[in-house]
Amino acid sequence: MSVERLKEALLDGDQNRAVLEAKLVRDAGVPSETIVTEAIEKAMEQLGAKCTVEQFNLLEIMLVGRAVTAVMKWLFPEGAPPAAVKGAAVLASLEGDVHDLGKNIVKTVLIAKGIGVIDCGKDCSLHKLIETAEREKAQFICISGLITSIVPQVRRVRELCMSRGLQRIRIVAGGAALKQSTAENLNVDYVAENAFDGARYIAEILEA
Template sequence: MTEKIPNTRELVVAITEGNNLEAVALARRLLDHGLDLETVVEEGLTKALESLSDKCGNDQFSLLEILLAGRAMMDVMEQVVSKHVCFSTLAMGKEQPVFVIGTIKGDMHDLGKNIVSMMLKVAGYRVIDLGKDVEPAKFIETAAAEQARYIGISSLITTTIPYVKEVKHLAVQEGMSDVKVLAGGAALRQAEPEQLNVDFVAQNVFHLLGYLKEEDEAKR
């Protein structure tokens, strides 16, 4: 009997339902059947995130549901996605560039930020994850203490944009204008860098990794 070829919609359902074993198995099968990694992440993990965000906005979720979905998503990242990232195309120098990341003040979402953190670690960065609801000044304090090359700001809520704008201003004020401030997330990716007072706005994690690769190669 011919094995049924899975599709990304099945992966979305497995993640949102918190079925981590099935989600991991489906992700592996999708890659084994020739689907590229970016499509698995964008059409599987990212779509699952969007589905969860919609439920959060409509109060159609329970905390347990979110926790189980988060576990399923991170299992897929750790057990499948991280095994298929091509290190040769990413930043793998002698020194690990430091990347400070967090969800900005006023936003408690962190599933998307966690995916980005995992991909950055796989790509060879030393990631300092500040968590969620992070004060703008905390990004700067940590970047200074850790001698970070990058600061990454995540948000799914448009009301946080004034806080996003503060980060680069504080960096310049502290003499850290060489630290690149990057932004991403549903609330931010439609904006231009100038509107957010940042150096780069990422449409997704692969867009971010492409930018970082160019930046790191330029510094060598």
């Protein structure tokens, strides 16, 4: 049993072995949070070296993505919703960004913590994002950004919220491309290091 072996199974795209290794790691007392940040995130970082504009093996990446999804489903099984849903967070990857593995992990973690999530999916326009936040009376807009080209869109979210009278909405950013930046630079309220960090920030505000 080791987090290293779980990482290897994920990188091999072997979902059955990955779930088995995840079980062994958790049975040994490693918390789900560590499994996500030390195995899943680190494995995907390694995979990142193979997913550049020049060099790119789609099948390999998809198999790893499938293994990640299988481990997440095992770590956070569906069907047992928390007793009371607190707050509402609209979540999306913005237009031009089709990465959604991280976004889906954030969704799972928020739901597991009892926070209501409205998932606008990937490649979501700013128009749809703000309209949904308004309609759903969301307290949070959560943006997952994996490619740097979406940064200008992120910077516009606050101004668009203001123009609709939604100044009380907190904007939370995360994902590899956004966490290299600061909240001030992105014009958001918080930049999360990972899904759990973001969920803690949201939960603290809801409890305040």
